[in-house]
Amino acid sequence: MTRPTIEECTENYTKRPVWAEIDLDRAAGNMREIRRITGSNRLITAVVKADAYGHGAVMLSKTFLANGANRLAVSSLDEGVELRRAKIDAPILILGHTAGERAKELIENDIDAAVFTYADSKAFSDMAVTLGRKVRLHIAVDTGMCRIGYVPCPDAVTDVKRISELPNVVMEGIFTHFSEADIKDKTWAHEQYGRFSDFIKKLAAAGATFNVCHCCNSAGTLELPDFHLDMIRPGIIQYGYDASSEVLVDSNKIKPVMSLHCCITHVKTIGKGDAVGYGRHFKADGPVKVATLPIGYADGYARGLSQKTDVLIHGKRARQIGNICMDQCMVDVTHIPDVKVGDEVVLFGEQGDASIPVTELTDKLQTIVHELTCNINRRVPRLYVSGGKIIKRQEYLMYKE
Secondary structure (H helix, E strand, C coil): CCCCCHHHHHCCCCCCCEEEEEEHHHHHHHHHHHHHHHCCCCEEEEECHHHHHCCCHHHHHHHHHHCCCCEEEECCHHHHHHHHHCCCCCCEEEEEECCHHHHHHHHHCCCEEEECCHHHHHHHHHHHHHHCCCEEEEEEECCCCCCCCECCCHHHHHHHHHHHCCCCEEEEEEECCCCCCCCCCCHHHHHHHHHHHHHHHHHHHHCCCCCEEEEECHHHHHHCHHHCCCEECCCHHHHCCCCCCCCCCCCCCCCCCEEEEEECCEEEEECCCCEECHHHCEECCCCEEEEEECCCHHHCCCHHHCCCCEEEECCEEEEEECCCCCCCEEEECCCCCCCCCCCEEEEEEEECCEEECHHHHHHHHCCCHHHHHHHCCCCCCEEEEECCEEEEEECCCCCCC
């Protein structure tokens, strides 16, 4: 895999030498594989909430839409408006709650809302009438996640029927979310699907129908093809990661999009008895060559990884030592020759033939990939790479077009 040079990534060291590299070619390939999995007849809504799981919502949305996705999903109206301001005109669905008080902004930006109360739906309808526009709604159904949505029952049927009769409302969709599709045992997923299907049938009998029905997340996309319905909503697999430790992608066809990099800022040799970092938890039992890195937990490199993780330098693993600080951390490079200031460090990702998968970090943190990539925050620029070249540098603190 061809990558940009360190000089290109740091603009000849004139930028803070920390960055997340986003491989758009891999993102495109992942979406094409998802399209192959679901076939040509179903819609794909690419889930790009939380700034596309930390990868950058605008660039990833454009990439996914160009390679097989039809629509986008976000968590809030603010996230949807960001995409509209970036001139993205594909349908956008808000998966979370949107208050009726924000009806004007929702409708003027032509964004779909998930609804689960008559009051919010009525507010959207009233504003649509005022503006002379239509508003597209998706009924959220709680089939066992116990988060948001109508619990299927006769009162819910009555409520949804009333919503369907509101003026200027398009009943665009109905959806639920699987809470346990990412394990081998799909018993609960089948139970949820049964509740969802039964509710849709009862709504149809009452006269409420929808343009699209959808329920499959990443795990459902991979392992529940009979539940794909009219549309799927892939999330983490778009970014190249397994749906879970039990529901795996084909790693030859779906590959990680993000890698995390920095450059060494200082190298020194410490002596026996010297201690590294806050709390003095690492004490040298002899001469140790220590490299300092300009990245810490304020960048999303979790303090919980302290003295548990490795980085890659010159294609070799180096152990992180001492507590990870807010803005810096230290690694033992005693065994790696010719280490110097400015050398590239890979905190997760690939360097030559060596790699540190992000799951190695999340396993040590006892968390999921979603959390780690979302936590790579705005101090860390995103470098978007295609064909081995940087095509865009997204600076959050110092804006540069």
